[in-house]
Amino acid sequence: MAVVPWIGGGVAGRYPPVRSGGAAARLPIRNDRSAMRHRAIRSALAACIVLAPLTISAQERPATPAMLCADAAALVNRVGAIVMTTGPITYDRIVRDGGFCPLPEAPKPAYELTRDVAQCFVGYVCRDKFNEGSTRD
Numbered sequence: 001m002a003v004v005p006w007i008g009g010g011v012a013g014r015y016p017p018v019r020s021g022g023a024a025a026r027l028p029i030r031n032d033r034s035a036m037r038h039r040a041i042r043s044a045l046a047a048c049i050v051l052a053p054l055t056i057s058a059q060e061r062p063a064t065p066a067m068l069c070a071d072a073a074a075l076v077n078r079v080g081a082i083v084m085t086t087g088p089i090t091y092d093r094i095v096r097d098g099g100f101c102p103l104p105e106a107p108k109p110a111y112e113l114t115r116d117v118a119q120c121f122v123g124y125v126c127r128d129k130f131n132e133g134s135t136r137d
Contacts, residue, residue: 061085064112069120072112076123084122086112094123101126 063085064072076082081100085091098107107124114120 061091064114064120064122067114069114069117069122072114072120072122084112092125094125096123098124104128104130 061083062072062075065085065087067075072084076084076094077096079096081093081095083091083093092110092112094110094112095101095107101107101124105126106129108127109121110123110125111119112122114122
């Protein structure tokens with residue numbers, strides 16, 4: 001079967017001639033594949049817009065001042081490492097043992113305010129072991 005080139009215009013006889021006049025004449029002619037791709041992209045974008053607010057929700061941190069001492073310690077013991085609210089504007093990452101600390105850090109005991117005990121041992125916090133003499137805790 002021979003390929004018959006377009007006669008009477010177009011680029012190098014390969015494409016159909018462009019209609020003259022107006023903005024519609026400058027638009028490329030879409031084939032079925034590009035139309036399907038365009039619809040797929042449009043529907044994926046619409047799905048992202050619809051589903052984005054459902055997945056973006058702030059997770060509440062457990063607050064040690066609202067918990068009992070035994071509950072706070074049990075939570076840290078169960079999950080291993082957790083970020084907990086320790087005051088009105090403070091938080092800390094509390095770990096079960098030194099295995100949850102990054103390599104240059106070492107575990108130090110964490111005593112936090114809980115609902116029933118003022119200085120409750122809930123686990124450990126990871127602190128830089130080479131920074132002992134500084135003002136950091």
